[in-house]
Amino acid sequence: MTNPKKLAHTLATVVLLSVLWSTESSPCNACQTDRGLGLSKIKRTIPKLRTLHTRLEKPKAGDWLETHREKGQTFSQYRKSKPNVLSGRRRKLYVQPIGDFTETDNGLISTSAEFLSIYFQCEVIVNETLPESVIPDSAQRTHPSWGVHQLLTSHILEQVLAPELPADAFATIAFTKSDLWPGEGWSFVFGYASFRERVGVWSLARFGDPEDSDEVRKQCLLRTIKVATHETGHMFSIEHCTKYRCNMQGSNSLEESDSQPIYLCPECHAKILFAANCLPTDRYKKLIEFCEQHDLADEKEYFQRALSRVD
Ligand SMILES: [Zn+2]
Ligand SMILES: [Zn+2]
Numbered sequence: 471m472t473n474p475k476k477l478a479h480t481l482a483t484v485v486l487l488s489v490l491w492s493t494e495s496s497p498c499n500a501c502q503t504d505r506g507l508g509l510s511k512i513k514r515t516i517p518k519l520r521t522l523h524t525r526l527e528k529p530k531a532g533d534w535l536e537t538h539r540e541k542g543q544t545f546s547q548y549r550k551s552k553p554n555v556l557s558g559r560r561r562k563l564y565v566q567p568i569g570d571f572t573e574t575d576n577g578l579i580s581t582s583a584e585f586l587s588i589y590f591q592c593e594v595i596v597n598e599t600l601p602e603s604v605i606p607d608s609a610q611r612t613h614p615s616w617g618v619h620q621l622l623t624s625h626i627l628e629q630v631l632a633p634e635l636p637a638d639a640f641a642t643i644a645f646t647k648s649d650l651w652p653g654e655g656w657s658f659v660f661g662y663a664s665f666r667e668r669v670g671v672w673s674l675a676r677f678g679d680p681e682d683s684d685e686v687r688k689q690c691l692l693r694t695i696k697v698a699t700h701e702t703g704h705m706f707s708i709e710h711c712t713k714y715r716c717n718m719q720g721s722n723s724l725e726e727s728d729s730q731p732i733y734l735c736p737e738c739h740a741k742i743l744f745a746a747n748c749l750p751t752d753r754y755k756k757l758i759e760f761c762e763q764h765d766l767a768d769e770k771e772y773f774q775r776a777l778s779r780v781d
Contacts, residue, residue: 506747509549512740515750516545518779519736522772523714534720535712542712545740553707554665555745556592560640563592563702566631567599568621568671569647574680574687578694579645581764585695586702588756591748592640602648604630611651613658620651623662623671631669641668641705643698649675660727663701670701676724691764693724696732703738706745711738733772750780 506512529536543551565583567576580596587594602610602621609625612618631642643663650659650673661672677693678686696717703718711718714735721727734742743750754777761770 507743507749509744512743513545515743515780516736516740519739519776522775522779523716523735525714526712526719532722533726534710534722537722538710538720540710540712540720543709543737545737545744548708548737548741549744551707553741553745554640554668554705556590556640556747559638561592562636562638562640563587563590563594564636564639564642565594565596566642566644567596567646568604568626568630568644569599569602571599571647572681575647575674578674578680578687578691581691582645582694582698585760586643586698588753588760589695589699590702590706590742591746591753597642600630602646610648613649613651618649618658618675620649620658621646621673623650623652623659626650626671627662627664627667627669631671632664632667635668639668641670641702643669643702643705644671645694645698646671646673647675649673660721660724661697661701663704665705665707668705670705672697672701688765692732692766692769693727696727696730699732703742706741708738708741708745711735713737731772732766732769733776739776751777754780 507515526535563586565579565586567579571579583594583596605621605625609622609629611620611622613620626644626646631644635642650662650671651657652659652662658676659673660676661670663670674690674694677690680687680690700717708718710720711734714737715731716735716738717730717732718734718738719730721730733739739750742748742753754773757773758770758777761767761773
């Protein structure tokens, strides 16, 4: 059984912040096709986009970087780490809903799947929903203080997702309606992913009720696509960003996560161009279309400005 401390994760719990997690990446055969930009042009996007971004200030008390010592990862360091990239047969992302979802939840999941396919420029397949009963009682609990129903992340990753990973999957990522916890000593996590196993899971439980109002639905969508892309970014071997405001920043709370953008800093953006072997113009144009359709005005404005820099 994989030691959960060796699994890369995101948006962490409010307790046990001193636990150190390894950020190991799995080697793979990173073959690049002629679809993308090529290494020298990817590198040139970094200075072009830099002035659109602000460097991170000193973290506030309780922020992720105040509680975790992380060095960050430049594009050059990423490339040298032999990262997981879309290659060979492994080019599809699978999304696996687990639990009891309303029609609105299902809409949120399919919209998130569409966003993932744009963000990572690959095919995304949404699997048939699995009932929560695939998770045994021994991997479920009621939180001792809050009384919230929770599912054990390691069981989902190792027993439910990893054995069923399709041969053509780059990764499988699950959504649950229930809250998640990663094991003894932990309180909860929003999401959890394994570089090595190429599986991840995140929960919609803390993102608000999308049935409440259009405003709350939009907030739920933004939170969902943010955690979905952040976790999937980890499966592409991208480590937490420590330099800029960026979707790959670590986060200790919903408040901290809400303050972080959906877009990537120039260094992390270059990692996606490399890992997905895609053109930044195609990607930004599709992101702009998505934001238009879903009324994400601030995000659309950023992608438009970024497009003008790399066009
Ligand atoms: Zn993370
Ligand atoms: Zn970044």
